[in-house]
Amino acid sequence: MNCLNLERLYDYLEGDLSSAEKQDIESHLAACPKCRDAVAERKRMLQAINSLPVFEVPPNFAKGVMDRISTAPLKTKVTIFGWLAAGAAGFLALIAALSIFALVSGQNLSLFFIRLNHGLWSYVKDAASVLVKIAKFLVLAFKIVHELLGRGLESLKVFTSLISPEAWAIFICGALLLILTVGVLWGRRFRLEKHHEK
Amino acid sequence: MIVQRYQQPVLNYIGRMVGERDLALDFSQEVFLKVYASLGSYRAQYKFSTWLFKIASNYVIDHWRKKKIPTLSLDQQPEDGEDRYPLQVPDENPSVVRQFELRELRKRIDAAIDKLPASLKELFVWRHINGLSYEEMAEIKDLPLGTVKNRIFQAKEILKRLLAKPA
Numbered sequence: 001m002n003c004l005n006l007e008r009l010y011d012y013l014e015g016d017l018s019s020a021e022k023q024d025i026e027s028h029l030a031a032c033p034k035c036r037d038a039v040a041e042r043k044r045m046l047q048a049i050n051s052l053p054v055f056e057v058p059p060n061f062a063k064g065v066m067d068r069i070s071t072a073p074l075k076t077k078v079t080i081f082g083w084l085a086a087g088a089a090g091f092l093a094l095i096a097a098l099s100i101f102a103l104v105s106g107q108n109l110s111l112f113f114i115r116l117n118h119g120l121w122s123y124v125k126d127a128a129s130v131l132v133k134i135a136k137f138l139v140l141a142f143k144i145v146h147e148l149l150g151r152g153l154e155s156l157k158v159f160t161s162l163i164s165p166e167a168w169a170i171f172i173c174g175a176l177l178l179i180l181t182v183g184v185l186w187g188r189r190f191r192l193e194k195h196h197e198k
Numbered sequence: 199m200i201v202q203r204y205q206q207p208v209l210n211y212i213g214r215m216v217g218e219r220d221l222a223l224d225f226s227q228e229v230f231l232k233v234y235a236s237l238g239s240y241r242a243q244y245k246f247s248t249w250l251f252k253i254a255s256n257y258v259i260d261h262w263r264k265k266k267i268p269t270l271s272l273d274q275q276p277e278d279g280e281d282r283y284p285l286q287v288p289d290e291n292p293s294v295v296r297q298f299e300l301r302e303l304r305k306r307i308d309a310a311i312d313k314l315p316a317s318l319k320e321l322f323v324w325r326h327i328n329g330l331s332y333e334e335m336a337e338i339k340d341l342p343l344g345t346v347k348n349r350i351f352q353a354k355e356i357l358k359r360l361l362a363k364p365a
Contacts, residue, residue: 006351006355007347007348007351010351010354041358042354042358044303045303045307045354045357045358045361046326046354048303048304048307049307049326049327049357050326051304052304052307052308052327053304054206054209054210055206055209055210055213055219055222057205057206057209058223061201061205061209061223061226061227062199062201062202062205064227065201065205065227065230065231066201068227068231069230069231069234072231
């Protein structure tokens with residue numbers, strides 16, 4: 001048998017081998033002082049590791065946790081049913097509050113709700129007419145922008161047809177050169193500023 | 199009660215990971231609060247301790263991220279050349295571990311564990327301080343079993359090298 005593979009050596013020390021494998025290793029160890037030393041060394045290390053003292057838990061630790069649990073607000077995830085239930089509860093509470101208000105102020109309950117309904121309906125109608133006006137304005141604005149863009153595109157087409165391909169090539173090269181020069185100068189300035197900061 | 203049953207293993211794990219008892223106590227308390235708040239998401243097909251250690255591990259990793267302590271990715275190989283080992287026994291030197299008494303050795307082991315890369319330390323602590331099985335660790339960290347075994351093997355050999363250095 002060859003000298004021990006270190007991973008197998010740990011498996012042997014931790015009892016993770018079959019009895020046949022264990023026997024093989026033990027017979028090799030009996031004949032190989034180098035492996036015996038390696039095993040003994042790691043065995044002592046593992047024994048020391050396994051006997052490391054534990055962190056002492058204070059006697060009131062669990063009580064402290066439970067106190068915090070009872071005082072800390074619990075963050076729970078609200079489901080869709082939770083939201084629906086909360087909405088329904090809010091609606092019922094509003095109806096109850098309005099009913100109480102109507103009774104306390106001496107009004108007829110059904111007349112009070114009819115008046116309230118009419119009032120609310122007029123608000124809804126006003127809001128709807130404002131929304132329609134906003135929508136009309138947006139459609140008009142879109143039409144104007146569309147028209148302007150179309151005209152701009154047409155003009156660009158006419159303009160490009162007037163310029164020769166050579167002139168275009170010179171223009172593009174010039175633009176790239178300008179961008180490159182500005183980039184290099186900017187980078188240099190940035191480096192110089194950094195240098196001064198240091 | 200959950201807290202009483204798991205307070206010692208959680209404190210042992212967090213204590214070895216952060217190295218300070220007071221901080222470990224605070225963190226352990228926070229972990230139990232998180233466990234309580236997340237009880238609704240616990241699924242009975244998983245072992246409770248596995249789920250709890252997953253929460254504790256995430257908490258410790260968050261702490262390191264906030265403190266910007268570099269952690270070694272579990273997929274990453276250690277950079278230090280000393281962390282790679284030949285698989286045959288090469289040691290020609292006389293045993294250094296024999297030079298120390300158990301008490302002295304424990305102190306040095308404590309200091310050496312602190313020096314382990316975070317991801318190796320975590321697995322090592324679970325295995326040798328908490329006594330978790332390789333399978334449990336693989337499930338907590340969502341890693342292949344072979345990777346977990348290899349990481350723990352590497353941690354032990356790094357410890358051996360660290361212990362071999364003069365104090």
